[in-house]
Structure formats: C-alpha cells, structure tokens
Amino acid sequence: MSDDDHHHPAPISPVEARARALEELLTEKGFIQPGLLDAVVSAYENDIGPMNGAKVVARAWVDPEYKRRLLADGTAAISELGFGGPEGEHLVVVENTPAVHNVVVCTLCSCYPWPVLGLPPTWYKSPAYRARMVREPRVLLREMGLDLAEDIEIRVWDSSAEIRYLVLPEPPAGAAALDEDALAAGVTRDAMIGTARP
Amino acid sequence: MTGAAALPRRNGELAFEAPWQGRAFAMALSVIERLGLPWREFQRRLIDQIGAHPDMPYWECWLDALERLVIERGVVAADELDRTRPGR
Numbered sequence A: 001m002s003d004d005d006h007h008h009p010a011p012i013s014p015v016e017a018r019a020r021a022l023e024e025l026l027t028e029k030g031f032i033q034p035g036l037l038d039a040v041v042s043a044y045e046n047d048i049g050p051m052n053g054a055k056v057v058a059r060a061w062v063d064p065e066y067k068r069r070l071l072a073d074g075t076a077a078i079s080e081l082g083f084g085g086p087e088g089e090h091l092v093v094v095e096n097t098p099a100v101h102n103v104v105v106c107t108l109c110s111c112y113p114w115p116v117l118g119l120p121p122t123w124y125k126s127p128a129y130r131a132r133m134v135r136e137p138r139v140l141l142r143e144m145g146l147d148l149a150e151d152i153e154i155r156v157w158d159s160s161a162e163i164r165y166l167v168l169p170e171p172p173a174g175a176a177a178l179d180e181d182a183l184a185a186g187v188t189r190d191a192m193i194g195t196a197r198p
Numbered sequence B: 001m002t003g004a005a006a007l008p009r010r011n012g013e014l015a016f017e018a019p020w021q022g023r024a025f026a027m028a029l030s031v032i033e034r035l036g037l038p039w040r041e042f043q044r045r046l047i048d049q050i051g052a053h054p055d056m057p058y059w060e061c062w063l064d065a066l067e068r069l070v071i072e073r074g075v076v077a078a079d080e081l082d083r084t085r086p087g088r
Helices: A014-028 A034-047 A050-062 A065-070 A074-079 A127-135 A137-143 A180-185 A189-193 B020-035 B040-053 B059-071 B078-084
Strands: A090-096 A100-105 A151-158 A163-166
Touching: A014 B040, A014 B078, A050 A065, A050 A074, A050 A163, A050 A180, A050 A189, A065 A074, A065 A090, A065 A100, A065 A127, A065 A163, A074 A090, A074 A189, A074 B078, A090 A127, A090 A151, A090 B078, A100 A127, A100 A163, A100 B020, A127 A137, A127 A151, A180 B020, B020 B059, B040 B059
Parallel strands: A090 A163, A100 A151
Antiparallel strands: none
16 A cells, blocks of 8 residues: 555544444454455345335235235235345235325334335434334324324334334325336335325 | 445435445344344344434444444454454
8 A cells, every 4th residue: 555645535434443343353253254245235225125115015006915915914925026034024014094094113223124125214213203203193294294184093103023014005096097017116115114105 | 436425326315324334234134144143132232222322323323232242242352342443
C-alpha cells in the first residue's frame, strides 16, 4: 500500500471498524467465510424482497383455492411459489376486508417476514413506530398517509414472538381485468405491512 | 465506486444503508447457523440491546448483540474482541 495523500478514503466510523474487526476475527478462527457472507448480502439485496410477497398476493387474488390455503397455512402456501427460509417458518397471512384493516409491527425489535418482504425499512424499526402502532394505530396510519374511516376495525399484529405476519390487501378496483403479473406490479411493500392500501 | 451510492437499489429502496450493515447481518445469520442455534438466540439479545439503548442506531444494537452472542457462546474471548477494536 502506498502513502498516497491525495486519495484518502473517508475515515470509517467506530461501529464500522468494530464490524470489520469482528469479521476478521471470526474469519481467522475459521468460523465464518467471507464468500458466504457475500452470498447472503447479495441474496437480501437482490433476490429476497417485496416482489416475492407481491406474487403471493396476486396469486391469492386470482385463485380462490390458493387464497384459502394461504390463509390456512402461510408457510406452506408461499413455498408453493418457491419462497421460504429464515423468518418464514411460521408465516400467518391476515386478510383485509371492507370491514377490517390489518397492520403489522414488532414492538420489541424488528421481526419481519423476510422470505416475502425482504428486510424491514428503517421506519418499521424506529422506536416511534414500534410503540405507537399498538397504542394509536388509527392516528399513526393517518400520519403515514392512510386515513381509515372510524367504522373500519384495525387489527394490529405484534410479531415479537415466533409468528411473522403478512397482510393480504384487498384487490383494487378493476383487478378482474388484470393478469397476475400486472396485479403483482401494483402491490406495494407498505400495503403488505398494512401502512398503505393498493 | 464505493459508499452508499454504489449499493444496489432493488425494490426502490436499499436493504442496507452501508456495506458494514450487510456484513453484520450476514455474520449474525452465519454465526447462528454455525452454532446450530435457533434465531431467537440472536433475537433476544437484539431485543435486550434495543431495550437498554433506545437511542442507539439499530445496526449498532445489532452489532452489540452479535458481539455478546459470540462472547457468551465462547466463540471469541472478550479480550480478543477488545484488542482488535480501536477506541473501545
């Protein structure tokens, strides 16, 4: 390495330095392999994300029998589409109806159905979201842009134990005219958490 | 190109804000699998860190939890970790 004063990288933060030091230590001990870490990072940056859940939702919208299986056993039903793995072992799908709106939170940390939604967004992990969604869901949802009439029941699902939840949104108007791919393209991550509607 | 600008942006949003977060995430999964433990063994330590340090950024809580896990399970010794870490 040369002493090149003209191309200093930005100094790394203490927490980043700790992460690197831990990785080096674990690698020296043969406990982890950097190549395998690369593969995990790549999977969660590219392959595992809400586009998976959107396919599940679209399938449920077009196929009533699939929807029935999905609501009965989320883990088994998503595996039919090839989705599964960590944090998907106990998946429960909760269905929105004209009378009921579901929303998911993890009050204690960040539990989230990785196989169908990938990793959670920063706001989902924030102390404000975690505390307020169970306390004042209607107010918080309105602040987040979802204004629900008072006569719609809001069910808040806390993922802090083993179960991971996915919201099955109601199909949008005009859904019958669209094929599965077009339907999936309109399903947002936030709709599957319950903080938005398609 | 390095830094946050180079991270892939699938699904319209970054999975990790910085590469070290992705490494820390993958390390936790790898360590848990290597130890043959259920995920809740990491999760409960994460919950402890978040509860004890409500103002600490999430991924720093994550790293703290991971360090505790590897020390408590005897994978590394506390002083090994301290030696490699600057300013802690």
